Amino acid sequence: MKKIDLVIIGGGPAGLSAAKTAAESGLASLVIERSSAIGGQLVKQTHMFFGSEKQYAKTRGIDIAKILVKDVLEFPNLIEIMTNTTVVGLYKDKVVTLLKKEKYIKVQAKAIIIATGASEKVLAFENNDLPGIYGAGAVQTLMNVHGVMPGHDVVMVGSGNIGLIISYQLIQAGVNVKCVLEAASTIGGYKVHASKLKRLGVDIKTSHSIKKAIGKDCLEKIIIGKLDDKWNFIDGFDEEIEIDALCISVGLSPLSSLLSMIGTEMKYVGYLGGLVPLINKNHETSIENIFVAGDVCGIEEASSAIVEGYLTGLVVANKLGFIHPKYDELYLDFKNQLRNLRSGPFGEKIRLGLKEIAR
Amino acid sequence: MLNINGVPSKTLILSRFPDEKYLNKPKAITECYERIPCNPCSTSCPFGAIHIGEDINTPPVVDFDKCTGCGICVYSCPGLAIFTVELLDELNARFKIPYELRPLPKVGETWDGVNRAGEFITKAYIEKVSLKEKQDRTALIQVIVPKKYIYEFITIRSKL
Numbered sequence: 001m002k003k004i005d006l007v008i009i010g011g012g013p014a015g016l017s018a019a020k021t022a023a024e025s026g027l028a029s030l031v032i033e034r035s036s037a038i039g040g041q042l043v044k045q046t047h048m049f050f051g052s053e054k055q056y057a058k059t060r061g062i063d064i065a066k067i068l069v070k071d072v073l074e075f076p077n078l079i080e081i082m083t084n085t086t087v088v089g090l091y092k093d094k095v096v097t098l099l100k101k102e103k104y105i106k107v108q109a110k111a112i113i114i115a116t117g118a119s120e121k122v123l124a125f126e127n128n129d130l131p132g133i134y135g136a137g138a139v140q141t142l143m144n145v146h147g148v149m150p151g152h153d154v155v156m157v158g159s160g161n162i163g164l165i166i167s168y169q170l171i172q173a174g175v176n177v178k179c180v181l182e183a184a185s186t187i188g189g190y191k192v193h194a195s196k197l198k199r200l201g202v203d204i205k206t207s208h209s210i211k212k213a214i215g216k217d218c219l220e221k222i223i224i225g226k227l228d229d230k231w232n233f234i235d236g237f238d239e240e241i242e243i244d245a246l247c248i249s250v251g252l253s254p255l256s257s258l259l260s261m262i263g264t265e266m267k268y269v270g271y272l273g274g275l276v277p278l279i280n281k282n283h284e285t286s287i288e289n290i291f292v293a294g295d296v297c298g299i300e301e302a303s304s305a306i307v308e309g310y311l312t313g314l315v316v317a318n319k320l321g322f323i324h325p326k327y328d329e330l331y332l333d334f335k336n337q338l339r340n341l342r343s344g345p346f347g348e349k350i351r352l353g354l355k356e357i358a359r
Numbered sequence: 360m361l362n363i364n365g366v367p368s369k370t371l372i373l374s375r376f377p378d379e380k381y382l383n384k385p386k387a388i389t390e391c392y393e394r395i396p397c398n399p400c401s402t403s404c405p406f407g408a409i410h411i412g413e414d415i416n417t418p419p420v421v422d423f424d425k426c427t428g429c430g431i432c433v434y435s436c437p438g439l440a441i442f443t444v445e446l447l448d449e450l451n452a453r454f455k456i457p458y459e460l461r462p463l464p465k466v467g468e469t470w471d472g473v474n475r476a477g478e479f480i481t482k483a484y485i486e487k488v489s490l491k492e493k494q495d496r497t498a499l500i501q502v503i504v505p506k507k508y509i510y511e512f513i514t515i516r517s518k519l
Contacts, residue, residue, distance in 0.1 A: 048437035048495070050397040052415050058399035058435050060495065172460055186362040191393050192438030194365030199513050201477035206363050303396075344394040344416030 004030045004080070005320055007096050007109040009087050009258065012040020013302045014294025015115035016068040017309025018316070023075035025317030025324040030107065031072070031079060032098060034086045038072075039065035040117060041137070042302060044144040046172075047165055050190075054337055055303035062144075068306070090262050092287060111289040111316050114259060115309065118252035118273065118295035123157060126212035132219030136166045136249035143173045151245025155222060156180040159204055161189035161301075163249035167197055170247075178241055180204045181224060183231055190346070210246070211238065219244060252299045264290060271353030272298035278359040282315040283308065286359060291316055298353050300342075307337045366475045367392060372510055376444075377423040382509075385428025385445035385455065389419045391438060403435035430455045434497040444509055452506045453486065456514055458498045463488055470515040472504050481508050483515045 006022055008015045011033030019029050037043065045061020056064045072079045082100060089097035094112055098105040120135040122128070134142075134150055136158070142148040154175050156167045159182035167177045180197065185207050187194045194204055211223045211233065226237035253274040260266055265278045265286035276297050277285040284291050293312040294305035311334040314324055324330060342350050361367045367390065375388050389400060389409065394416040401411040401419060408425035409432060411417050428443040434457055443455040464470050464485045472483035487501035504512045 048399075048497075050395060050437050052396075052398050053402055057397060058403070058437050058495075063495075187365060190395050190438065191361050191365060191367075192391060192395070192440040195361070195367065195390070195475065196365075196439050198365035199473060199475055199477050200516070201473075204363075204365055301396075340413075340415050341396045343414060344396055346395060347416075 001095075001106045001108050003108045004028060005110045006030070006113065006316060007032065007094075007107055007111075008113045008115060009096070010040070010115035010117055010294070010296075011038035011081065011083070012115060012117050012294065012305070013042055013064070013068060014117070014296075014305040014309035014312070015040070015113065016072050017306045018113050018115060018293055018313035019079045020068070020071045020075075021310045021313035021324065021330070022317045022322070023072070023078040025314065025322040025327075026078070027317040027320060027322040028078045029080070030109075031081045032085050032087055032096075033081065033083045036084055038069055038081060038083065042068070044140045045302070046144050046169055049303060050301070051303035051341060052337075055306055055341070057303070061302065064302075064306075087258060090258050092262050094289065110320055111291065113291045113293055113312055113316060114296055115292070115294045116255040116258060116296045117305075118299055119255050120248070121251045121253055123210070123248050123250050125210050127215070128213060130213050130215045130219045131217070132215065132244055133213060133246045134248065136162050136247050139245070139247045140166055140169065144169065149173060149175060150247070151243065152176060153178055153243045154245045154247055155210075155224075155241055155243050156247045156249060157210055158182065158249035158251070159188045159194065159206070160249060160251065161193060163247075164189045164193035164197060166247065166249060167202060168193065168200075171197075171200055171202070177202050178243060181208045181210060182206045183209045183227055185229060209233075213246065219246060222246060252295065254296045254299065256296050259285065259290075259292070259296070262287060262290065265359070267357055269298070269353045269356045271349040271356070276353075276357055278357045280359050283312045289319070297357070298350055300350055304338060304341050304350075307334050307341070310334050311338070361392060369510070372475075376510070377421075379446065381423045382444060382446045382452075385430075385443040385453065386423050386426050387421055387428060387432050387441055387443050389421055389432075390440045390442075391418050391436075394418065397437060399435045399437060400432040400441060403431050405429070405431065428455070430499050433457050434494040434499055439497070442513070446506060446509070447503070450506055451503050452509045453501060453503055454512060455499050455501050458500045458515070459496065462517070463490065463498050464500060464515065464517070470502075471518055472502070472508065472512050473514055473516050474511045475513045479516070480511055481505055483512070485515075
């Protein structure tokens with residue numbers, strides 16, 4: 001059995017950042033990533049990021065991915081990266097079992113950071129399985145990673161930041177975005193993103209949602225309807241829109257199933273997007289030396305995931321006896337950065353949610 | 360309504376403009392009305408003219424005495440929410456706007472000038488197009504539009 005001090009599950013912004021601060025402290029780690037490349041969802045974020053300089057604000061996500069990857073590659077003796085590898089088992093004694101292509105690998109760790117991120121929520125409506133109906137993440141992967149246009153005429157469902165940003169990126173890719181639907185009575189994401197779409201002629205239809213999709217072999221059109229304040233459709237406002245692609249962006253859920261698997265104490269917290277582990281101030285779960293960072297413990301922006309990763313890598317190393325020369329200074333700095341990122345109105349959900357999972 | 364359709368009210372728009380006497384030189388207008396965690400406009404300004412402070416959720420405030428209208432904040436804003444405006448004469452105003460679509464306009468062309476609702480309002484004459492490496496793929500387009508549209512004009516649209 002392979003032995004390593006720290007196993008980090010997930011090579012996205014949180015996992016890579018954790019590997020960096022752990023390595024700076026002198027702690028060796030193995031980063032496990034199921035896809036063929038590390039960088040997580042950042043590799044398809046072509047827009048400039050918000051936040052402050054410390055979280056690489058105004059840098060495009062695709063370039064932040066490059067920075068984080070370069071940072072971990074600077075520690076070839078301390079950070080091992082395993083791509084195309086899926087975690088298939090996780091045990092309380094810190095044994096992790098992996099599948100890399102056809103090969104089954106067992107690893108004994110002293111500590112584990114679970115940084116698996118999130119998955120997209122789906123939406124129930126008639127014919128929601130027609131070809132041409134995508135999750136927003138898939139659309140972004142198609143156009144920004146593979147250079148494939150998902151369709152010619154698109155409607156976006158959901159006006160959170162992801163829905164707004166991907167609508168804008170669709171326009172940049174030359175796709176006609178017919179409108180954005182939002183079930184709530186107000187726009188979900190940052191208004192600067194909404195204004196960017198509106199000035200390009202895209203209507204954001206608040207209090208609207210999709211009723212059904214229509215098409216023989218693939219999506220041909222949709223019926224949308226108007227909602228009352230209890231999100232029930234109001235009769236007489238149906239509208240038909242001809243499109244060949246529909247993009248669903250109705251939120252994310254933490255990918256926390258590995259945590260349930262080993263029996264950490266979990267709680268369903270709506271503010272955080274779903275089922276999340278209880279954690280202490282250092283991101284340690286109810287099982288000693290099992291830590292979490294990033295969206296797996298609450299849906300937030302990637303900027304927060306990066307800082308959570310830095311913080312978690314730092315404290316895990318410290319706990320295993322590898323003390324960063326600037327531990328106290330960095331610990332305070334990361335905590336302050338997170339507080340600052342979360343202190344506005346858009347941080348309210350995460351502030352309330354974190355109170356519910358504090359242990 | 361900004362919250363409903365993404366279009367700020369006239370009052371909100373005016374709240375970000377200085378008195379017209381400042382506009383004989385280019386000045387940055389920060390159309391960032393909401394508390395969101397973001398401060399590149401402030402940290403990128405070489406003149407210390409945009410204030411946000413410790414709490415990065417604070418909306419930016421421009422010191423129009425310090426602002427030179429250089430345009431660095433225009434391409435540094437992740438929300439594409441900043442432009443500069445300058446009154447040229449009785450009839451015309453000059454804007455520098457961020458632009459992330461392709462193809463880029465060419466100097467000398469006339470494109471459609473649109474308002475915040477995405478509607479055509481006037482012709483916009485393309486005076487200068489800059490896309491240096493430090494701009495990181497956000498072009499700065501310098502356009503001339505009639506002065507009477509200074510509170511309406513927001514971007515350009517290709518006539519294709």
